[in-house]
């Protein structure tokens with residue numbers, strides 16, 4: 444498979460190594476918005492850039508009929524437009540706020556726990572995410588995905604930064620040193636607390652998941668998520 448890496452920073456470089464170790468050819472390593480020429484005949488693009496650049500980068504790839512795996516967070520207000528372009532161009536798009544297998548299991552765990560709790564005692568939920576000081580967006584895309592999964596299955600109606608209040612599920616966003624990504628969910632009642640935590644030790648799990656998603660998407664049409672890739 445020929446892979447274009449759109450964004451070649453911390454994530455792009457690890458994805459490059461993993462792609463090659465799995466027998467793929469990396470045909471582009473870009474630190475600017477791609478063009479038809481710079482995409483260099485890729486079968487698939489893996490996009491990890493920044494919130495400002497992601498929309499345009501994805502659009503150019505899709506308009507050139509190159510399916511896109513996108514891990515960039517912080518641009519999701521424009522996702523409906525990307526989904527429309529994907530369908531118009533008969534190509535494929537997959538966004539993952541977090542490509543690691545562990546976090547995708549963590550999403551399912553929290554959805555199920557929220558569902559169970561809404562049938563029993565009243566628990567109040569609080570989210571916390573900790574990331575490195577270079578991160579441009581807050582809260583993290585992963586925290587937003589966790590919150591959305593809980594909201595669908597509980598009394599909560601929306602999420603907000605900071606402390607949980609009434610029907611708004613709170614997310615504390617902490618920036619600390621070089622932390623790769625830690626997410627905790629606290630379920631608290633009058634008498635006890637359940638805490639579920641995922642800690643990434645490094646970025647390798649994110650990168651491997653993105654390459655697996657790229658292998659999966661080639662030849663498909665439509666808008667997908669990691670749930671489709673992992674059969675969750």
Ligand SMILES: NC(=O)C1=CN([C@@H]2O[C@H](COP(=O)(O)OP(=O)(O)OC[C@H]3O[C@@H](n4cnc5c(N)ncnc54)[C@H](OP(=O)(O)O)[C@@H]3O)[C@@H](O)[C@H]2O)C=CC1
Pocket residue numbers: 449450451452453454455473474475476477491492493494496500513514515516517539540541542543646649
């Ligand atoms: N979904 C997931 O599993 C994960 C998502 N992320 C997200 O992925 C994104 C990237 O993370 P990370 O690699 O750590 O960030 P980095 O800042 O290390 O890398 C970003 C890269 O994008 C490049 N860039 C800047 N402008 C453009 C542009 N217009 N087009 C293409 N590339 C551009 C930068 O180049 P230059 O240095 O020259 O500016 C740099 O190479 C972030 O949004 C982060 O939140 C991160 C980890 C996991």
Ligand SMILES: O=C(O)C1=N[C@H](C(=O)O)C[C@H](O)C1
Pocket residue numbers: 516540541574578582583584585586623624625
């Ligand atoms: O910026 C990061 O580093 C990360 N971003 C993603 C997010 O916003 O959830 C995924 C991971 O936690 C690392």
